[in-house]
Amino acid sequence: MIRLSGFLAALLSVLALCAPAHAGERGPATADCPQGVLTLTLLKPQANPPTPAMISAWEASNKCTKIELNEVPFGQLADKISVLAASGNPPDILMFDGPNTQSYAASGILLPLDKYLPAGLKDDIDPATLAEHSYEGHVYSPGTQQTALALFYNADMLAPLGITPPRDLDHAWTWDQAMDAIKKCQKGEGDNVTVWGLAPSRFGSGNPGFVYRDLLFLRTYGDPKAPEDGSLYKTYWSLSRDGKTAQGWVNSPEAIEGAKFFSAMFNVEKITPKAGIPNAFQDRKACFTIDTSYFIGALVANDPGFKWGVTPLPYKRTPIVHTGSITLGVTAKSKFPDEAAKFVIEVSTGTIAADWNRTSRSLPVMKSIAADIPELKVYPLSIFEEELVRWGEPRPPSPHFAQYDKIASDALRDIAYGADPKTRIDAAARALQPILSR
Amino acid sequence: MTLRRRLAAWGAVLVFVGPFLAFLATFQYVPLFRMIRDSLFDFELLNPDQRSFVGFGNYLALLSDPDRRQSFLVTFGFAAGVVCTVIPVAFLIAVYLNGRLPARAIVRTVVFLPVVTSAVVIATMWTFLLDPSNGLIDNALAMIGLPKLAFLTSQSQALPSIVGMMLWQQTGFATVLFLAGLQGIPHDVEDAARIDGCSAVQRLWHVVIPLLSRTTVFVVVIMTVFSLQAFAPAYIMTSGGPNGTTNFIAYDIYQLAFSLQEPGLASAVSTVFMLIVLGISLLQMRLLRTRWSY
Numbered sequence: 001m002i003r004l005s006g007f008l009a010a011l012l013s014v015l016a017l018c019a020p021a022h023a024g025e026r027g028p029a030t031a032d033c034p035q036g037v038l039t040l041t042l043l044k045p046q047a048n049p050p051t052p053a054m055i056s057a058w059e060a061s062n063k064c065t066k067i068e069l070n071e072v073p074f075g076q077l078a079d080k081i082s083v084l085a086a087s088g089n090p091p092d093i094l095m096f097d098g099p100n101t102q103s104y105a106a107s108g109i110l111l112p113l114d115k116y117l118p119a120g121l122k123d124d125i126d127p128a129t130l131a132e133h134s135y136e137g138h139v140y141s142p143g144t145q146q147t148a149l150a151l152f153y154n155a156d157m158l159a160p161l162g163i164t165p166p167r168d169l170d171h172a173w174t175w176d177q178a179m180d181a182i183k184k185c186q187k188g189e190g191d192n193v194t195v196w197g198l199a200p201s202r203f204g205s206g207n208p209g210f211v212y213r214d215l216l217f218l219r220t221y222g223d224p225k226a227p228e229d230g231s232l233y234k235t236y237w238s239l240s241r242d243g244k245t246a247q248g249w250v251n252s253p254e255a256i257e258g259a260k261f262f263s264a265m266f267n268v269e270k271i272t273p274k275a276g277i278p279n280a281f282q283d284r285k286a287c288f289t290i291d292t293s294y295f296i297g298a299l300v301a302n303d304p305g306f307k308w309g310v311t312p313l314p315y316k317r318t319p320i321v322h323t324g325s326i327t328l329g330v331t332a333k334s335k336f337p338d339e340a341a342k343f344v345i346e347v348s349t350g351t352i353a354a355d356w357n358r359t360s361r362s363l364p365v366m367k368s369i370a371a372d373i374p375e376l377k378v379y380p381l382s383i384f385e386e387e388l389v390r391w392g393e394p395r396p397p398s399p400h401f402a403q404y405d406k407i408a409s410d411a412l413r414d415i416a417y418g419a420d421p422k423t424r425i426d427a428a429a430r431a432l433q434p435i436l437s438r
Numbered sequence: 439m440t441l442r443r444r445l446a447a448w449g450a451v452l453v454f455v456g457p458f459l460a461f462l463a464t465f466q467y468v469p470l471f472r473m474i475r476d477s478l479f480d481f482e483l484l485n486p487d488q489r490s491f492v493g494f495g496n497y498l499a500l501l502s503d504p505d506r507r508q509s510f511l512v513t514f515g516f517a518a519g520v521v522c523t524v525i526p527v528a529f530l531i532a533v534y535l536n537g538r539l540p541a542r543a544i545v546r547t548v549v550f551l552p553v554v555t556s557a558v559v560i561a562t563m564w565t566f567l568l569d570p571s572n573g574l575i576d577n578a579l580a581m582i583g584l585p586k587l588a589f590l591t592s593q594s595q596a597l598p599s600i601v602g603m604m605l606w607q608q609t610g611f612a613t614v615l616f617l618a619g620l621q622g623i624p625h626d627v628e629d630a631a632r633i634d635g636c637s638a639v640q641r642l643w644h645v646v647i648p649l650l651s652r653t654t655v656f657v658v659v660i661m662t663v664f665s666l667q668a669f670a671p672a673y674i675m676t677s678g679g680p681n682g683t684t685n686f687i688a689y690d691i692y693q694l695a696f697s698l699q700e701p702g703l704a705s706a707v708s709t710v711f712m713l714i715v716l717g718i719s720l721l722q723m724r725l726l727r728t729r730w731s732y
Contacts, residue, residue: 078696078697079696081484082483082484082696082699083483085483085484085485085486086483086484086486103484103699104484106485107482107484107485108485109484109485191580191585191586205677207677273570273571274570274588274591275569275570275571275590275591277571277572400699402697402698402699403697403698403699406693406697406698407698410677410678410679413677413679413680414679414680414681414682417591417592417593417679417680417681418591418592418593418680419593419680419681424681431505435698435699435700438480438482
């Protein structure tokens with residue numbers, strides 16, 4: 001019983017004790033490095049940049065500095081950073097999820113990088129990314145890569161139905177048009193669906209509700225050009241611009257309308273399953289899937305054996321895609337902030353970043369890098385790049401984004417599973433308000 | 439005993455018990471007291487130095503919070519479900535294994551195997567089994583003409599589904615405990631009942647079950663505590679959903695502390711939970727106290 005009751009505190013202690021990440025240190029002087037070889041520590045999620053090749057490339061031109069990597073699964077990254085923040089001995093550099101920038105900045109975990117940014121660099125950063133990585137006028141990360149969502153389709157399945165999805169943003173489908181195509185393409189109903197219209201989400205745990213994807217179904221019912229005190233405006237932003245009010249924003253009448261549309265996909269139209277199906281699109285178990293530009297790489301590397309295409313993400317009232325990806329920052333407690341900032345900026349902005357963007361099919365954050373990658377102007381990558389520039393918005397920025405993310409995700413998941421949209425979204429707004437007001 | 443021998447005896451005690459006491463204090467009691475202290479503060483895990491004393495504010499908040507109340511109800515409902523299903527099933531299997539029936543060794547192994555399997559592995563495996571699209575159980579239902587069930591995505595089915603999984607996982611352990619209890623019952627008591635003309639069912643009801651009450655108390659307490667500690671099913675299978683119907687307290691505490699950044703409230707929930715579990719265990723031991731001795 002004591003073990004049970006001490007669960008939280010014991011978990012914290014053990015996690016902190018087991019944490020392999022620690023601050024960097026300077027080694028003894030050598031002939032080439034009179035000040036000694038500096039080792040900077042970097043915490044990053046597994047299978048994400050900076051890759052060993054990126055680090056080696058940077059170390060090659062910075063011979064007196066080494067980078068010591070500590071990796072955790074992506075799902076544990078935020079928890080790990082929380083524990084390290086409490087430990088007082090964090091690594092010098094963090095690779096963290098961009099939407100958490102304001103949380104980490106407000107908590108004093110991240111160091112503002114303004115004084116390290118080369119002249120003109122701020123103007124080179126994609127505006128949505130700059131907004132996401134800034135807090136109270138300070139920039140905390142230049143950003144390494146960006147993502148956007150689009151609708152992938154199985155062209156072989158659509159061709160016999162005479163459906164040709166648009167290939168440019170100016171002719172993007174509305175959700176009504178997309179639903180027509182999705183319903184026509186689905187095979188079977190009830191317990192006997194053999195091909196789903198829309199594949200289940202593969203984000204997060206594979207269940208519905210992931211804010212990056214599913215909050216868009218609500219936000220697209222809003223309008224950023226509407227009067228600022230109106231509900232259309234609030235629906236689009238989903239959270240007050242200062243990140244402190246959820247009531248009336250996340251649960252505006254139009255947002256509830258969006259939540260009902262989202263619910264209907266699972267519970268009325270039944271065009272997408274409630275539980276995950278691994279590789280549903282590649283295995284021809286779904287006609288459409290919503291995914292990022294990385295998915296192109298997966299389809300190219302492992303040919304699914306059918307023709308596929310990409311169409312811009314459908315919208316209801318206003319087209320919108322969420323930006324946000326993992327990004328590099330310097331911890332405020334680093335003993336070597338100058339060197340750590342040098343690494344962060346050079347890996348995020350120079351040729352190392354350009355090579356990474358080119359090979360990984362991730363979208364560049366820097367406009368100058370985007371201009372140097374011709375593939376971004378060619379279909380299908382052009383759709384993602386154009387979406388990012390024209391439709392991209394960060395997930396609702398707030399020093400409490402992590403809490404917003406958790407509560408909104410749970411609400412969206414429950415709505416997909418059949419909870420009443422209005423009741424559930426109202427409950428989420430109620431739960432969020434005291435947290436945001438702290 | 440001379441002073442020297444006394445000191446030597448205490449020295450031996452210290453050498454043998456000291457390290458374990460140190461571990462116990464470091465990893466159990468110090469965190470426990472820190473947890474109680476933290477429950478009186480409002481702070482974020484990301485910024486633990488900026489904390490404000492709120493007294494019993496976190497305790498009042500949890501009392502008025504419908505999500506916390508639901509979490510407690512769900513957890514105790516789950517524990518009741520597990521105890522009420524595991525105990526009779528495990529008892530019957532133990533009675534079977536205690537007899538001279540065929541295939542006892544195989545059944546014993548099969549029943550005990552889930553106990554030695556990791557909770558994470560079991561939760562992952564059952565997630566696949568209960569999957570509505572490709573899951574074995576739904577496909578089996580479809581094969582015999584029954585409709586597929588939503589299991590983990592249905593508000594009414596998620597908790598019973600996890601109770602079913604726990605029944606499968608924990609029955610083996612309870613069975614072994616009951617089997618040990620059965621094998622400890624003196625044969626002469628049963629023989630006397632048989633000579634007095636008791637049928638097998640009467641012997642079971644009037645002799646075996648009463649004499650097994652100590653074991654039953656132990657199994658009930660163990661199963662209750664195991665169930666109240668449930669974390670992996672919520673973490674891996676349901677994320678506490680749908681609509682909080684599997685939001686077990688251990689998982690809720692984790693989410694409060696790490697995702698919602700409210701370690702003060704999480705500590706208050708932990709403290710209240712500790713007291714309730716302590717009370718339940720004492721009550722169970724009192725209610726199920728044995729009136730028999732052998």
